[in-house]
Amino acid sequence: MQNKTITIGAILLAGSFLLAPPFASLTSAAENGRKFLYDQETGKTYGPKAPVVWEKPTKVNFIHEVHTKDAGLSCESCHNDIFTMKSGTVLADGKMTMDAMAKGQFCGVCHDGSTAFATNSKCTACHTDSKGLTPPDPIIWSKPVKAVIFYHQTHTEKAGLSCEDCHDELFAMKKGEAEKNDDFTMKSLYEGKYCGKCHDGSTAFASDTRCNACHIGLKGYERMTGASSSHGDKHKAPKAGH
Numbered sequence: 558m559q560n561k562t563i564t565i566g567a568i569l570l571a572g573s574f575l576l577a578p579p580f581a582s583l584t585s586a587a588e589n590g591r592k593f594l595y596d597q598e599t600g601k602t603y604g605p606k607a608p609v610v611w612e613k614p615t616k617v618n619f620i621h622e623v624h625t626k627d628a629g630l631s632c633e634s635c636h637n638d639i640f641t642m643k644s645g646t647v648l649a650d651g652k653m654t655m656d657a658m659a660k661g662q663f664c665g666v667c668h669d670g671s672t673a674f675a676t677n678s679k680c681t682a683c684h685t686d687s688k689g690l691t692p693p694d695p696i697i698w699s700k701p702v703k704a705v706i707f708y709h710q711t712h713t714e715k716a717g718l719s720c721e722d723c724h725d726e727l728f729a730m731k732k733g734e735a736e737k738n739d740d741f742t743m744k745s746l747y748e749g750k751y752c753g754k755c756h757d758g759s760t761a762f763a764s765d766t767r768c769n770a771c772h773i774g775l776k777g778y779e780r781m782t783g784a785s786s787s788h789g790d791k792h793k794a795p796k797a798g799h
């Protein structure tokens with residue numbers, strides 16, 4: 558960590574001598590002014606004004622200004638070792654994944670929780686569209702009762718909540734974690750824990766109403782998971798909920 562910080566510092570220093578806009582010779586000054594952030598006082602350029610937008614596999618925005626102007630990084634800290642100066646290049650080989658970043662590559666060179674916030678946090682800072690980030694299938698718990706259902710889409714897309722409203726303090730970003738806790742019960746919900754943080758009758762419908770909105774019962778469970786009841790009546794569900 559120490560080493561990385563020092564390296565970035567060194568690159569920063571070196572970079573500040575090289576900041577004369579390499580674009581001056583390519584386009585007119587007026588055109589540069591339109592496309593690039595330029596500070597007349599210091600005579601420094603801060604990279605393209607427009608965000609770099611990647612559409613696939615998810616929508617991600619990269620903004621030069623927060624890195625070059627606000628965080629004071631030099632062009633060389635990202636160009637050319639990590640990224641080329643042509644948007645879209647890095648997507649071509651498909652290697653820039655969350656896994657690769659967690660291993661310290663691409664954005665993860667700095668977004669490691671020390672130089673800058675980690676890639677396993679603040680998802681929506683980089684992902685401007687939460688579609689495609691949340692699991693497509695509902696989360697279904699079967700402990701202590703079968704079964705309770707949770708849909709991400711209604712919460713993030715319809716109700717407009719952000720990931721941080723639930724992750725990681727209220728819920729881990731891993732299905733099946735909450736049901737390992739003994740206190741994952743209605744009593745806790747009524748006390749404002751878990752779903753009850755919002756399902757209190759004011760932010761969202763109260764946890765002591767509309768039981769069936771959350772509880773799909775044993776039949777619902779079989780329907781949703783494809784768990785078969787083909788062993789005949791022996792396993793027949795007690796009438797649940799509906």
Ligand code: HEC
Pocket residue numbers: 602603604605609619621624625630631632633634635636640641642643644645646647648
């Ligand atoms: C924190 C990392 C980072 C820093 C610092 C940085 N860039 Fe970039 N830059 C990127 C990324 C990421 C891309 C997109 C690369 C891709 O899509 O393959 C990019 C793309 C570009 C492009 C191409 C834009 C386009 O639309 O094709 C230019 C020009 C550019 N950078 C100039 C600069 C200049 C000049 C500086 C310094 C003032 C700078 N960059 C500093 C990360 C950085």
Ligand code: HEC
Pocket residue numbers: 611612613614615616617653654655656664668675676677678679680681682683684689690
């Ligand atoms: C520092 C920026 C950054 C943060 C923070 C971040 N991501 Fe990403 N994510 C990216 C980039 C860059 C890509 C690859 C390019 C693209 O999808 O457009 C990506 C791709 C993905 C993908 C596509 C498949 C894959 O695994 O690469 C998923 C899913 C994803 N991110 C989920 C998340 C979630 C969930 C979080 C929060 C826990 C998160 N991301 C936080 C930058 C970030």
Ligand code: HEC
Pocket residue numbers: 565617618619620623624628630634635639663664665666667668672673674682683
């Ligand atoms: C050379 C180091 C470095 C690289 C590489 C880098 N970042 Fe950053 N980034 C920073 C620093 C430093 C900050 C400011 C400190 C912080 O917010 O934690 C920052 C801040 C941000 C922010 C917060 C902006 C805000 O609104 O506050 C976003 C979003 C972001 N980076 C996205 C990205 C994405 C996407 C990539 C990869 C394409 C990337 N960064 C690559 C160093 C880097």
Ligand code: HEC
Pocket residue numbers: 680687690691692696707709712713718719720721722723724728729730731732733734735736
């Ligand atoms: C209203 C609360 C809530 C919001 C908002 C929310 N989540 Fe979740 N998320 C959950 C719950 C609950 C679980 C399951 C946790 C458990 O079973 O312990 C979960 C699990 C996950 C998982 C793990 C899925 C698996 O198969 O293991 C991912 C990935 C995830 N969420 C991503 C996101 C992202 C990305 C966002 C923001 C776009 C988001 N979530 C917003 C409540 C939420």
Ligand code: HEC
Pocket residue numbers: 705706707708711712716718722723727751752753754755756760761762770771
């Ligand atoms: C951060 C706040 C928040 C948390 C935590 C939360 N919800 Fe919600 N939920 C909402 C909001 C807001 C709505 C939409 C308004 C309404 O229906 O009252 C909603 C709607 C719903 C709905 C009706 C729409 C649908 O998806 O069918 C269900 C069911 C639901 N939530 C279940 C749960 C469950 C189960 C949990 C716990 C695992 C949970 N919620 C946690 C805020 C939250």
Ligand code: HEC
Pocket residue numbers: 698699700701702703704705736741742743744746752756763764765766767768769770771772
């Ligand atoms: C906002 C969602 C939600 C609503 C509404 C809700 N529950 Fe629950 N319920 C849960 C969750 C989450 C659990 C724990 C996970 C599990 O048991 O699968 C749970 C567990 C339970 C349990 C077993 C644990 C315990 O507390 O004894 C019972 C019984 C129960 N609920 C009954 C009800 C009844 C009756 C209603 C309506 C008056 C209701 N629930 C409304 C989400 C909800």
